[in-house]
Amino acid sequence: MKIGVFDSGIGGLTVVKSMLEHELFEEIIYFGDTARVPYGIKDKNTIIRYAIEAVEFFKNFELDLIIVACNTVSAYALDEMRESSPCPVIGVVEAGIQAASNAVNDKDSNILILGTKATVNSKAYEKGLKSLGFNNLEAKATGLFVPLVEEEIYSGIVVESIFNHYFKDVESPDAIILGCTHFPLISESIQNYFGKETILIHSGDAIVEQLEKEFTFTKKYKNPNLKFFASENPDALKAVAKKWLNK
């Protein structure tokens, strides 16, 4: 299978990392819209427009599947992408909803959803989880998390003060959905803050879980063919890919 991975920027590399660890694909084509990143502060219509342009870009390759690694795009533009794409499109939000539901047995469990302003405003996670019977839900737009990761600040006093700012009224949740591809980079700090009982749902692992359920993988690809594209400054994407993926 030859797949495309779309993200607003570099964050989707955390999803690629999960897929590489599971050696699922022969060829992965990554596109990060670094010239217009971040999407999480932007308007629904703009996000949809940019997402459709990404589908157009992917038409240059004969893909079997497009994976939307960006939560904000998955929350707003999946239907529109599916309409204009010649191949199936799956997104991390649907995968995350399913993964959370699988990880948490009790329907009364407390689930905390973290995401960008746009993702949280979409209520996509809440709608999905409610339809599966979960009602004890809380969502927080944690706007400083992406810039924290971009500044490579993953732990310490700055992170703690920002956690206290967002979480001062939050009861310790049973599960937390890391509803943005940047957040796995501070997941250790989040885990430490809430304690080891709290289950963290990671978009990359969630999508792998969904893929392994929906498709039959007969072969492992230890050295897949990787291609990275960026709408600006591909060198910056390359540098981060090297660091995060060791590739």
Add this chain to the structure above:
Amino acid sequence: MKIGVFDSGIGGLTVVKSMLEHELFEEIIYFGDTARVPYGIKDKNTIIRYAIEAVEFFKNFELDLIIVACNTVSAYALDEMRESSPCPVIGVVEAGIQAASNAVNDKDSNILILGTKATVNSKAYEKGLKSLGFNNLEAKATGLFVPLVEEEIYSGIVVESIFNHYFKDVESPDAIILGCTHFPLISESIQNYFGKETILIHSGDAIVEQLEKEFTFTKKYKNPNLKFFASENPDALKAVAKKWLNK
């Protein structure tokens, strides 16, 4: 005079605020590229491309002057904008350099330049100040300041921990250039952190100082004609304009 004000997003409204306080212009046309904000994390070539597109947009109006309120654009794209613009273009970086030089008498004074990653990487402030004889310069890319302001966190423990993060090795400077239009919103906290002896240079005041030096204003405009344009979500720009400008 009918002027255009260009910014990557909403930050340039702090520059408009200064101009309104001085009642300089009959008509102000503001354009914020909210669909692609922020510019401060982006590449030089991308910034230049977007800036030239802004000049094209302003050609729809018969302007007497374009003011670039965004430090990042002023640092990278002023020459290119001037080449393609039918009217003069001035930017906050040149104005800020002049204002700092006027405010600080001693050429040995310590000047701290704060800005986005792109602005700091450009070294535009350092080059200008060095050419005026200042050598005691330090620049810090404070990437978390814009998101702080966007989150409407202007003071308190989060701000303090972030200041400690960026400024732990910084000696108390004689002057600080607030090299991003978002930073005036946390200028009170910056002033408190470094003490009241430190002079803060604000892009809006700097541009007014430059305008009053270069042009003769014979009339005051108490109620200028204001038009706001955004490349996405104009309602969000409108809401912030109402709050920041009381207009």
